[in-house]
Amino acid sequence: GHMLIYRAQPRSYRDLPLRLFEFGTVYRYERSGTLHGLLRVRGLTQDDSHIFCTPDQLKDELGRLLRFVIAILRAFGLEDFDAELSTRPEKSVGNDAEWEFATEAARLALDTSDIEYSIAEGEGAFYAPKIDIHLTDAIGRRWQLSTLQIDLQEPQRFGLEFQDASNQKLRPYMIHRALFGSVERFFAILTEHYAGALPGWLLEEQIRILPVAQEAQNWADTVASRCKANGLRVVVGSAGEPLGGRIRKAKVDKVPYILVVGNNDVAAETVGVNRRGAAKEERGIALDVFIAEATEALREPTLEAF
Known part of the structure; x- marks a missing residue:
């Protein structure tokens, strides 16, 4: 939906980065045996955002989003978290240069943030690398929360373009961003972490x-x-x-x-x-x-x- 909004009119490099956001309700028919309170449900709400940017803006946008994620988690009183950079899997699409550029942008963004991170070799999506934020709760359980997923392929498949300063048509990069992931799951994790005594x-x-x-x-x-x-x-x-x-x-x-x-x-x-x-x-x-x-x-x- 956000890509169709982007494509609805011509875009210039002056329009970028373009940041679109929604609370999106999504459904997945989970098997009954896997349902678990608010932690795994069949209908959930994602705080879903997509950021369209030029390749040169990718590192700075990822850094800005990492600061945003950390500020949000700390606002809820959460401190014990770390990041994971997932790199190119064996089965993937896209050219080597784009993968290397996107992975390096994510690594540099993490290097300039104040969050510890590790490399998950070959654990990225088939279309681009991603950054996941993990929280360790009050009794030592580890939860995956926020995600910053670079997308090198959908802008191409949806024919997204922007006009640069020399009037050339170029393709933007896109970042899928979820701060909470699932709002329901985030509040379930909070409830567990605080044993019901929420802030x-x-x-x-x-x-x-x-x-x-x-x-x-x-x-x-x-x-x-x-x-x-x-x-x-x-x-x-x-x-x-x-x-x-x-x-x-x-x-x-x-x-x-x-x-x-x-x-x-x-x-x-x-x-x-x-x-x-x-x-x-x-x-x-x-x-x-x-x-x-x-x-x-x-x-x-x-x-x-x-």
């Missing part, structure tokens, strides 16, 4: 407020309003069930912050704070102090422009 900035429910009794319900609603005004995502529980059971359920749900408010908190404008993973509750925290802490702790990571 707070990702969660729909960041704070659960539990009034001790009905008399504190209005203060609980006020706390929620002030938290929401600061961009925090809050759920207010009812006072209709025993407090201990409500706290245990919130902990099982791995909510980052559980706030308990009682009659003493109403007058003092305080909250009791149960932080995810902490051994005990901290009582009498001024609401403004808590909001400042939570706003900083739950802040979404920012990425530099790529």
